[in-house]
Amino acid sequence: MLQVTALPLSELRERTSEKWREYPSDVLPLFVAETDFPLAPTVKAALQRAVDLGDTGYIASRTPLPAAFAGFAERRYGWSPDPARMRTTADVSMGIVELLRRVVQPGERVVVTPPVYPPFYDLVAEAGAEVLRVPLRDTGTGWELDLDGIRSAFEDGATAMLLCNPHNPTGTVHDRDTLVALAELADEFGASVVSDEIHAPLAQPGTGFTPFLDAGEAAQRVGYAVVSASKAFNLAGLKCALMVTADDATTAVVRGLPVEVEWRTGQFGLLAATAAFSPESDAWLDGLLRTLDENRVLLEDLLATHIPGARYRIPAAGYLAWIDLTALGWGDNPARRILTEAKVALHYGPAFGDEGRGYVRLNFGTSPEILTEAVTRIAALVDR
Template sequence: MLEVTALPLAELRERSSEKWREYPADVLPLFVAETDFPLAPTVSAALRRAVDLGDTGYIASRTPLPATYASFARRRFDWEPDPARMRSTADVSLGIVEILRRVTQPGEGVVVTPPVYPPFYDLIAEAGAEDVRVPLIDTGTGWELDLDGIRAAFEGGATAMLLCSPHNPTGTVHSRETLTALAEIADEFGAAVVSDEIHAPLVQPGIVFTPFLDAGDAAERVGYAVVSASKAFNLAGLKCALMVTASEPTSDVVRGLPIEVEWRTGHFGLLAAVAAFSEESDPWLDGLLATLDQNRVLLEDLLASRLPDARYRIPDAGYLAWIDLSRVGWGDNPARRILKEAKVALHFGPAFGEPGRGFVRLNFGTSPEIITEAIERIATLVDR
């Protein structure tokens, strides 16, 4: 395992990505899902080698990425997807849209489970469909899919579901039993399930992640997965994702996509993804998970001591914290006041759907110092 620590704030402010350019320098940016860690050494080496060679052309028609991802899935998830049933594209969002366009007709319903990643609503609209919202069930200790509600949505005419697994923003890892039941319901109604599994490499040790396509025969028949190294390895700007299938009919859908869908893959993104999914990167990823584990517990401790009215459940995966501030009394969108008065940028809870009222999403993929400073700034609003 390698030790993975965040860069100093002064260096981070030299970055030119969205996280560090959206707000003035007096704001701590903990909103967008970018991390503050150096690249994995394997990724840096692959990109440097490409620059040295001037290897900046089009992606090749045959690449090692499918086989490399299959090996990664075998090591990390005990799953053996078929490399021949994978195809690359620019990013997970593009993969979702292109698949939804082929498995739905204009105006048909696509089930989503708010609170959920806000672009899901836009991606469904871009594909020409309409979102059908079936909120997660809050069990009091976690969140679960509302399988009865999803069944009702399919009975009502929805023809597909856009699944977030692991779930953003709650960090929930759905059980194999739940995913199997979901697949069987979808199969009963002839509906497709498109599973966004971008956060899967960030599942914490001791938590079992089940890829949707590995959740049984029905999942193979109805399912499409879209995966990427971009969240775990901070590669969003390099543009590379994989669309994965597990049956001949679903594979035919992905194979039938125009070649331009695949050619939109970034060449540097593909090179970086191959390096990230290689076995040589596992020690770095293990180190990252250890750091995130420490950060998620630190956040719990800080909230308990400085914002005791906040409610937060430690996520099973990822580096995003879903925090309920409704008892603090800062309205439906507390992130607005926090940004204006505490100079901390968090993601607006209501953007995730109706269940997000009173919530904020905080990115703890950073240093303990920045997390601590952010909570101290927010707590001063209560102290006043």
């Protein structure tokens, strides 16, 4: 059984990415969605070979990535997307914007479901549209899409929805029945659904993750998925994502995008993603999921022991914890105090929407030692 272990802090501080350069060295950075693990051996080998060959030019007009992703989707999700219905771009955010620009008109409204990944608000605006908020429903044990609210939004004229599947920051894996119902709603009102599935490879085994385009015939008609290996394999800086469709009309939309949308794909990103989605990377990904499973449970234990006022639900996917600190009385944005006084950087809850007031988002894609130290530092504020 492969064990995926985070690098020691001394090595991590040699990295020059956002996570390790935004704050001084006395701060533990658990804010941005980068992980602390070494590259998967297959990915490292692919990048090393490219360096050795000087394979650093433009991406080719035909690449093995679509077929690699199709194989990955079949093995991991039981879904068989058509490689001929895929096209690459630089990253998931760019794919979202380019798709929204073609499925909504300027000034039309796009449904988002807060608390949600903060750039969603900006991406809708960049596409010339307006955000229509339909918050997730808190069931008492988790979160779910508010299908009645989404129906009302479509009745009120919204022409598209930006879906987060799995959901960031809650780690919710939307069940198949919910996605089928959402697709049928969109189909009924002639709306489009753009599904951000960047966290999909990180759905824990047994959660029943369903790709949106695999949620029935209506989903195929109304849906676009944007996928990437970047979150699971820590490849964000290499710039590569795939736009995926499952219907002739939606495929025509993607094929009609300017060639520059595809040419913005990074060559290293494409090579790394192809390696990440290969069968040879499955054992590493399984090992990563086991490590994240251990960390998400460890975080629950640490919070219960040291910060009993915190409310945390173990996420079904990803390495991001959505933690309610309202009971501590640290205001709408407790991450500010935690950063200043505990020297732990967490993502600001209110950035995800009004529903994030009193919350923080914590990245547990790290070592147990760093996770324990971070919670211990925050707990010291409670003890004061």
